[in-house]
Amino acid sequence: MAIERTLSIIKPDAVGGNHIGAIYSRFEEAGLKIVGAKMLHLDDEKAGGFYAEHKERPFYNDLVSFMTSGPVVVSVLEGENAIAKHREIMGATNPAEAAEGTIRKDFASSIDENAVHGSDSAESAKREIAYFFSDNEVLDRTR
Numbered sequence: 001m002a003i004e005r006t007l008s009i010i011k012p013d014a015v016g017g018n019h020i021g022a023i024y025s026r027f028e029e030a031g032l033k034i035v036g037a038k039m040l041h042l043d044d045e046k047a048g049g050f051y052a053e054h055k056e057r058p059f060y061n062d063l064v065s066f067m068t069s070g071p072v073v074v075s076v077l078e079g080e081n082a083i084a085k086h087r088e089i090m091g092a093t094n095p096a097e098a099a100e101g102t103i104r105k106d107f108a109s110s111i112d113e114n115a116v117h118g119s120d121s122a123e124s125a126k127r128e129i130a131y132f133f134s135d136n137e138v139l140d141r142t143r
């Protein structure tokens, strides 16, 4: 299976709840390596641009307000089948529908504040990683 990279965001609710380490453990236990990481406080422009595809949706303004409400941790995860594996351990967008043992089931409170983001395709992963990381901020962890 192909080695892929994907973008993770630990959202302000999960950072505020002090769940960074617990969520990183889920990634590592699933065999995903953290190959890039930074903590940021997004402004309206950066958060709005990231979710530009949702600009016409009724929840867009609330989503941008939430994503700028406190620090986030953005990471690049690498591993076999990383994009689908990451989505699987995150759980469904709405935590009420997320499977037992998933990150959203365990750490998210609502669809508006759902703890984590993960790229949903190879194209999104490429675009989203480049949105937050320059090439030299994604590191070689083969040793």
Ligand code: IDP
Pocket (backbone or CB within 6 Å): 054, 059, 063, 092, 093, 111, 112, 113, 114, 116, 117, 118, 120
């Ligand atoms: P995803 O994060 O699981 O990929 P998307 O459909 O891409 O889900 O939506 C992006 C984000 O927008 C979600 O994580 C959630 O925070 C928010 N969102 C999506 N649908 C709704 C909704 O119906 N109400 C409120 N927020 C929503």
